[in-house]
Amino acid sequence: MRPATVYDVARAAGVSHMTVSRYLRGTVKTRPETAARIDQAVADLGYRVNRTARALASPVPRRLAALVFDLHESGPSQIVQGAAQHAREAGWSFDLVPIVDERDVTVTQALASLDPHGLAGVLVIGPTVAIRRALEGEDVKLPVFWVDEDLDPVDAPPLSLNGQGAALAAAHLVELGHRRVVHVGGPAGWRASENRERANEVVLRRAGLDASVVARGDWTARSGWAAADAVLDSGATGVTVANDQMALGLMAGLAASGARVPDDVSIVGFDDIPDAAYLMPALTTVRLDYVDQGKRRLQGLLDQITGGDEKFTPHGGTIELVVRDSTRRL
Template sequence: MEPSGRPATIYDVAQAAGVSHQTVSRFLKGFTGIRPETRQRVERALDELGYRPNLTARSLKSGRSHRIGALTHEVSHVGPSRIAQGASVAAREAGYVLDLVSLDVEDPRAIEESLELMAQFDLAGVLALSSTDAMTRAFEATRFRVPVLIAVASDDDGRRTDPAAVHLHELVGHLAGLGHRRLVHIAGPAEWPASRLRLRAYDDAVRDLGLASVGVLSGDWSARSGYDAIMALPELPEATAYLAANDQTALGAMLALKERGLRIPDDVSVVGIDDVADAAFFDPPLTTLHLEFEAQGRASVLQLIGSIEGVDGSRPDLPTPHLVVRGSSGPAPASTRP
């Protein structure tokens, strides 16, 4: 409840959290050097008091906008939607408003019109959440009048920046530890850098662990594509494990494998990537690589705000993805073990 029926101030938040108002101010600006226990107290106080920054007053005082334009697409997909959600929450905590614009990357004119519309607003900065090559090309060809951060999964500098690709070796290693030697990968769409990075990481892990990849199937992140990829095969490959590029693809693949007479995990194991909220309720529950999408969005917007405010704009460290083992993965059939 807000004190005295008036909007809460950072001084009210500071008193409730037992910290100085300077600490609250640093938290709202995205400062990362605050102790975890202090951060938790501030977050709790902000929530309990319903604190909302007065953006109009801040903008008049500073002569600077506190609105950020966020450009994305495919918000129906789990990853982009949760990344955008994390960015929105972090922007609000730092005293900014995030205006989300969803682009149709299949229509170049629609992209141009959206970018022109965004340019008409008084923005402090632009966060370009790029998922595909087409989006990245459009963003890089646009001249923004304000600070911009293009967040894209890329390894152009020799480093994999897709968290799943960086840690996919752990997922393949889990299958190897269960005795699986022959694997199939159901990839995401080729125009997504994250998909290409995961495919490359899969190939590297299979090679490093002395396994064999007996097929790479094409998907588009959807359960339908996972189902269709399996059902379209004239004959199933001699594989004991399938690694899907994301959990939805894994869901469709599981149904198709069952319809083709295989038991999961007795005959074949299936694993995914993302750890969506429903993964624990698949039949059987899905073994997957847990990703913190919200943290990706949060890190990107805080890096942009650092550039806007002329402070440290380095990207905060992201939580490490980790393996979540459930019922969809089990020992390879005894007849296939070396």
């Protein structure tokens, strides 16, 4: 059976093939009733857009670029994976430009190095504060998309996925009976770090507990190891950690000092990196679907370029607590 064509969709929807083509490209406004008929015909016929043909026919550059901070970290690398996958499926090429530090000049130089005549838009993945500061006042010639995550409220449930995940982690330790819970935070300037820390504080204070940040790291296992002494000095029985890499470093540092996880200290990470399930003990952590986040962000850039309104939105997604062996009930 031959695959359905745009002409088949047009006949089934009772419109011209040009109307179908323009609607599917998102280049024109379409009446709701017409859009509904086209959507139904697409679904009934199992029609799939020929991305290669679309790319060859388009007068708009079909190349995107991503400026990425901390590409070696699990979250950013998975976001890039999702963005690249969605770009490929939509018929766009995708260039990657790593950013080695957070200085304003580095971001602006990276943007200036991109050829605006060969690109349709730029996706930026990195610390909110640094990106906003670098882009303020810049006359950028290309569409630039980045997720400007707001700080969560201090007196209400968190709105961000980062905050919601951190709230799950802290609540898990409280439910297990821990009364002395501390937090090992991530670097300043990252909304992810700030909202995870803020949500941890909100949950603990609502439970009538003190909320302390005993150390801050830079997302690396080395910085988690360095936090071990501060955790032990705090007398905590439970620790929430800003990411899994720091958590595994903390576990190693505690073991080197003779402390046992979870017998002496329960630990909850964040990210659910691939290695988390195979640590000793397996790490209880928060799973955020970063690949989906990458797809959503890439679609946000495409919508900015084309004015379209696809099913993906740059905000939203799923978050869940994955309970393993690094936490125990008191």
